[in-house]
Amino acid sequence: xxxxxxxxxxxxxxxxxxxxxIAQEIPQDQRILITYGGGSIKRNGVYDQVMAALxxxxxxxxxxxxxxxxxxxxxEAVRIARERNIDFLLAVGGxxxxxxxxxxxxxxxxxxxxxxxxxxxxPIQKALPLGSxxxxxxxxxxxxxxxxxxxxxxxxxxxxxxPLVQPRFSVLDPSTTFTLPPRQIGNGVVDAxxxxxxxxxxxxxxxPIQDRFAEGLLxxxxxxxxxxxxxxxxxxxxxxxxxxxxxxxxxxxxAGVPGDWATHMIGHEITVLxxxxxxxxxxxxxxxxxxxxxxxxxAKLLQYAARVWGLTDGGEEERIDAAIAKTRxxxxxxxxxxxxxxxxxxxxxVPTLVAQLERHKLTRLGEHGDIDLATSRTILERxxxx
Amino acid sequence: xxxxxxxxxxxxxxxxxxxxxIAQEIPQDQRILITYGGGSIKRNGVYDQVMAALxxxxxxxxxxxxxxxxxxxxxEAVRIARERNIDFLLAVGGxxxxxxxxxxxxxxxxxxxxxxxxxxxxPIQKALPLGSxxxxxxxxxxxxxxxxxxxxxxxxxxxxxxPLVQPRFSVLDPSTTFTLPPRQIGNGVVDAxxxxxxxxxxxxxxxPIQDRFAEGLLxxxxxxxxxxxxxxxxxxxxxxxxxxxxxxxxxxxxAGVPGDWATHMIGHEITVLxxxxxxxxxxxxxxxxxxxxxxxxxAKLLQYAARVWGLTDGGEEERIDAAIAKTRxxxxxxxxxxxxxxxxxxxxxVPTLVAQLERHKLTRLGEHGDIDLATSRTILERxxxx
Numbered sequence: 148x149x150x151x152x153x154x155x156x157x158x159x160x161x162x163x164x165x166x167x168x169i170a171q172e173i174p175q176d177q178r179i180l181i182t183y184g185g186g187s188i189k190r191n192g193v194y195d196q197v198m199a200a201l202x203x204x205x206x207x208x209x210x211x212x213x214x215x216x217x218x219x220x221x222x223e224a225v226r227i228a229r230e231r232n233i234d235f236l237l238a239v240g241g242x243x244x245x246x247x248x249x250x251x252x253x254x255x256x257x258x259x260x261x262x263x264x265x266x267x268x269x270p271i272q273k274a275l276p277l278g279s280x281x282x283x284x285x286x287x288x289x290x291x292x293x294x295x296x297x298x299x300x301x302x303x304x305x306x307x308x309x310p311l312v313q314p315r316f317s318v319l320d321p322s323t324t325f326t327l328p329p330r331q332i333g334n335g336v337v338d339a340x341x342x343x344x345x346x347x348x349x350x351x352x353x354x355p356i357q358d359r360f361a362e363g364l365l366x367x368x369x370x371x372x373x374x375x376x377x378x379x380x381x382x383x384x385x386x387x388x389x390x391x392x393x394x395x396x397x398x399x400x401x402a403g404v405p406g407d408w409a410t411h412m413i414g415h416e417i418t419v420l421x422x423x424x425x426x427x428x429x430x431x432x433x434x435x436x437x438x439x440x441x442x443x444x445x446a447k448l449l450q451y452a453a454r455v456w457g458l459t460d461g462g463e464e465e466r467i468d469a470a471i472a473k474t475r476x477x478x479x480x481x482x483x484x485x486x487x488x489x490x491x492x493x494x495x496x497v498p499t500l501v502a503q504l505e506r507h508k509l510t511r512l513g514e515h516g517d518i519d520l521a522t523s524r525t526i527l528e529r530x531x532x533x
Numbered sequence: 534x535x536x537x538x539x540x541x542x543x544x545x546x547x548x549x550x551x552x553x554x555i556a557q558e559i560p561q562d563q564r565i566l567i568t569y570g571g572g573s574i575k576r577n578g579v580y581d582q583v584m585a586a587l588x589x590x591x592x593x594x595x596x597x598x599x600x601x602x603x604x605x606x607x608x609e610a611v612r613i614a615r616e617r618n619i620d621f622l623l624a625v626g627g628x629x630x631x632x633x634x635x636x637x638x639x640x641x642x643x644x645x646x647x648x649x650x651x652x653x654x655x656p657i658q659k660a661l662p663l664g665s666x667x668x669x670x671x672x673x674x675x676x677x678x679x680x681x682x683x684x685x686x687x688x689x690x691x692x693x694x695x696p697l698v699q700p701r702f703s704v705l706d707p708s709t710t711f712t713l714p715p716r717q718i719g720n721g722v723v724d725a726x727x728x729x730x731x732x733x734x735x736x737x738x739x740x741p742i743q744d745r746f747a748e749g750l751l752x753x754x755x756x757x758x759x760x761x762x763x764x765x766x767x768x769x770x771x772x773x774x775x776x777x778x779x780x781x782x783x784x785x786x787x788a789g790v791p792g793d794w795a796t797h798m799i800g801h802e803i804t805v806l807x808x809x810x811x812x813x814x815x816x817x818x819x820x821x822x823x824x825x826x827x828x829x830x831x832a833k834l835l836q837y838a839a840r841v842w843g844l845t846d847g848g849e850e851e852r853i854d855a856a857i858a859k860t861r862x863x864x865x866x867x868x869x870x871x872x873x874x875x876x877x878x879x880x881x882x883v884p885t886l887v888a889q890l891e892r893h894k895l896t897r898l899g900e901h902g903d904i905d906l907a908t909s910r911t912i913l914e915r916x917x918x919x
Contacts, residue, residue: 148772150548155541161789162536353769355756356776359749367741383739386534390742390789399785403547403776 148354148403155398157290158316161390163382165318166196166280169237172316173278177234178205182224182248184212184240191326193282197239207231212240215418215425216247218262218298225254225261228275236277238314241331242286242338245279249294249312252277265296265305274311280318283327284389285335285426287342287396289317297419303507304415319393321385329376332388333482334426336372339392340365340477341429345408346401348437349514351446354404361400362454364391369455372481409512410436413523416503421492430478430485435529436513437471439522443515488532497527534740534789541784543676544702547776549768551704552582552666555623558702559664563620564591568610568634570598570626577712579668583625593617598626601804601811602633604648604684611640611647614661622663624700627717628672628724631665635680635698638663651682651691660697666704669713670775671721671812673728673782675703683805689893690801705779707771715762718774719868720812722758725778726751726863727815731794732787734823734833735900740790747786748840750777755841758867795898796822799909802889809876816864816871821915822899823857825908829901874918883913 160168173179179201188194198206209224228236228251238248252274254261263269281289288294292313297304324332347361368391374384394400413436414428423431441448445463452458452470459466475485484490501524504510512518518526546554559565565587574580584592595610614622614637624634638660640647649655667675674680678699683690710718733747754777760770780786799822800814809817827834831849838844838856845852861871870876887910890896898904904912 148547148769148776150551152544152546154544158538158540159788160538161534165536353773355753355773356749356780359752360746363742363745363749366745370741383534386789387739387741390534394742402545403772 148357149352149405151402153398153402154310155290155313157314157397159290159319159393160316161319161386163320163322165320166193167200169197169278169280169316169318170200173201173204173235173237175204178207178232179235179237180207180209180224180228180231180233181237181239182209182212182244182251183238184210184214184244186210187326188239188282191282191323193239193280193323197237197280207233212244212247214243215295215297215304216243216250218250218265218296219300221247221250221254221296222261224251228255233275236275238277238279239282241281241283242288245281245288245314246286246294246296248277248279249288250296250307251275252312253307253309262298264307265298266303268307271309271311274309276315277312278316279314280320280323281389282323283331283335284324284385284392285338287339287393289314289319290393290397295415302419302503304419319389321382321389324385324389325380327379329482330424332375332379334424335392336368336375336388336481337426337430337478337483339388339395340368341410341426341433342395343400344433345410346404346406348444348447348451349405349407350443351450352404357400357402357404358450360394364395364400365455367391369477372477376482405514407436407514409518409526412509412512413500413504413526416500416507417487420499420503421490421496423490427483427490430483431487431530432526434471434475434485435526437474438529439526440513440518441467443517486532487530492531494528494531497524497531500527534743535738535791537788539784539788540696541676541699543700543783545676545705545779546702547705547772549706549708551706552579553586555583555664555666555702555704556586559587559590559621559623561590564593564618565621565623566593566595566610566614566617566619567623567625568595568598568630568637569624570596570600570630572596573712574625574668577668577709579625579666579709583623583666593619598630598633600629601681601683601690602629602636604636604651604682605686607633607636607640607682608647610637614641619661622661624663624665625668627667627669628674631667631674631700632672632680632682634663634665635674635678636682636693637661638698639693639695648684650693652689654693657695657697660695662701663698664702665700666706666709667775668709669717669721670710670771670778671724673725673779675700675705676779676783681801688805688889690805705775707768707775710771710775711766713765715868716810718761718765720810721778722754722761722774722867723812723816723864723869725774725781726754727796727812727819728781729786730819731796732790732792734830734837735791735793736829737832737836738790743786743788743790744836746780750781750786751841753777755863758863762868791900793822793900795904795912798895798898799886799890799912802886802893803873806885806889807876807878807882813869813876816869817873817916818912820857820861820871821912823860824915825912826899826904827853829903872918873916878917880914880917883910883917886913
């Protein structure tokens with residue numbers, strides 16, 4: 148096991164009706180800004196539950212945080228938060244709303260140009276406190292300190308992490324996810340699955356606990372994911388997926404093991420340049436990363452094949468190929484297509500994507516830092532079509 | 534899955550040499566009281582590492598916290614902490630030292646008789662902050678808010694839990710465990726194993742994540758436990774056991790599932806009346822609880838048999854018997870005897886133990902609250918001998 152620091156102070160309120168609990172979590176005298184997305188929370192009753200819980204409080208609203216939240220939109224919220232002397236941010240939505248709200252939290256008291264937080268890793272000295280009401284299980288943002296923000300003007304999708312922007316609390320009520328469209332459920336499961344793979348599918352460091360936790364989460368997603376599509380109002384299924392997605396990226400399974408994250412870095416560029424959903428890019432890139440890095444990932448690929456997919460017969464290459472095929476097939480069954488061609492993108496897009504990686508200095512990706520631009524090109528070429 | 538609240542703000546510093554990190558975790562100006570046990574930390578270098586990390590700080594010491602820490606000893610530490618205006622407690626040792634230090638933390642600012650915290654669940658308004666340097670993986674106290682304290686004078690072993698006494702940080706350096714005697718390693722593994730079983734071996738609530746995490750921890754202890762006895766200085770083995778013991782009782786695997794805890798409650802009375810090590814009592818009582826409650830625990834016992842012990846052939850009773858026998862055998866292989874007779878205690882002890890349970894109002898134990906005194910008597914009678 149590698150050395151690690153693990154610190155995760157987000158309080159999780161899990162279960163039906165838990166939104167009422169936010170009243171106890173936000174100090175009485177705080178001026179609250181509720182942030183959300185396109186307004187689905189007004190149709191599914193979540194907005195009303197939040198407002199009921201905060202009755203009598205000083206509450207402002209900021210709507211319109213989009214998927215892959217943009218600097219341009221978020222800076223508008225920063226302006227309002229400053230103008231209204233907001234004390235506490237409450238993100239109500241999925242990972243994009245929470246990620247965006249983390250950026251707002253850091254940007255409001257930031258003395259300089261907030262984009263530097265992302266572009267120059269400018270140090271954060273303080274941030275507004277925030278909490279979240281999660282309505283889309285996927286990114287894990289509800290229980291970690293990371294945030295990814297896109298700047299439309301410059302086609303940059305960049306990340307920052309800071310303990311000060313970790314949610315103080317997050318409400319996970321699985322019944323709030325009943326009304327999600329299938330595309331968002333499929334995306335969420337693929338996103339969580341890939342988060343697990345980024346931390347599991349590297350090389351062995353004698354970490355049986357982390358391995359078994361990761362495998363347990365993968366198996367649960369494989370079992371429960373298709374059920375979530377088939378029977379949208381099955382509470383237990385939604386509960387298991389929701390808790391899975393949180394545990395997939397709250398630091399636990401990544402503590403003491405190497406991380407890959409090449410799939411995410413390459414995927415970000417596809418989203419920025421071609422507008423694909425985040426999870427769509429992961430479903431496209433992950434199988435290719437596994438195939439191209441099969442030698443250095445061999446031991447873990449064989450373990451994954453055996454423990455997650457029950458593949459124990461045949462030669463090593465055969466088992467690895469089968470495990471990658473099963474992974475791709477699972478993503479497809481979740482309704483997420485796994486080739487660039489499925490989204491109308493051809494091999495002519497590859498050079499621009501590689502150039503974008505170069506521009507972002509993403510030239511040493513993966514758990515060994517050995518995915519250079521040539522390797523990324525090979526990976527992307529495999530992403531185009533079968 | 535059941536509803537739950539999960540909140541665990543302890544920061545874990547894991548790895549060799551991490552004791553140096555406590556300097557950053559304790560504010561510079563604090564008056565620190567270091568609490569420890571019998572002095573093994575002076576022989577294995579841990580004391581020196583702690584003192585080096587705190588060089589230049591105002592540090593006091595309280596030694597002599599015994600296994601199953603007593604109110605009598607701890608109140609002496611409370612007196613010293615008050616006298617010296619201590620701001621921060623640093624527990625250096627195993628679960629007993631940490632449990633005892635939690636009581637000290639709550640007792641120092643407590644306005645009344647601190648025993649009421651245990652005996653009458655008197656409300657705790659404040660507590661001294663504390664951190665820990667763990668040297669014995671076993672109880673999980675390093676990452677939870679629970680504490681068990683014994684009062685010698687009245688033969689009471691009672692527990693309390695409060696978020697204010699949860700360690701701010703805990704250092705887990707596996708190399709500090711190299712010099713532990715085999716008895717403490719065996720006890721630690723049995724203690725952690727039983728903590729997992731108390732939260733896993735109940736009845737199904739459709740919680741595949743919690744189940745697989747629990748099974749992953751059990752499998753890891755079964756694999757790594759005997760290695761820890763055979764090759765005491767294998768860092769990875771000690772690291773895996775240490776992290777297992779912490780995760781066994783930090784709230785994670787218990788979130789959203791029922792808990793049993795009958796084994797612990799019955800075991801406490803055996804320790805108080807007969808002086809057995811805590812883990813010895815668990816090794817004795819757990820197999821009998823599983824055997825006596827086999828009908829209500831049937832589904833989970835069969836899952837445990839299959840997933841943890843690979844027992845899939847034969848009838849249900851046969852598989853359950855085999856799983857219980859394997860559990861007992863594992864404890865014995867860890868050097869912990871599993872019958873009262875092995876410790877010179879006969880069936881004549883049973884009525885007094887039952888009377889003690891009655892005196893402590895422990896008349897509705899287990900995940901269904903259906904282990905009454907008659908059932909506890911049956912369990913204890915099975916504990917005497919094969």
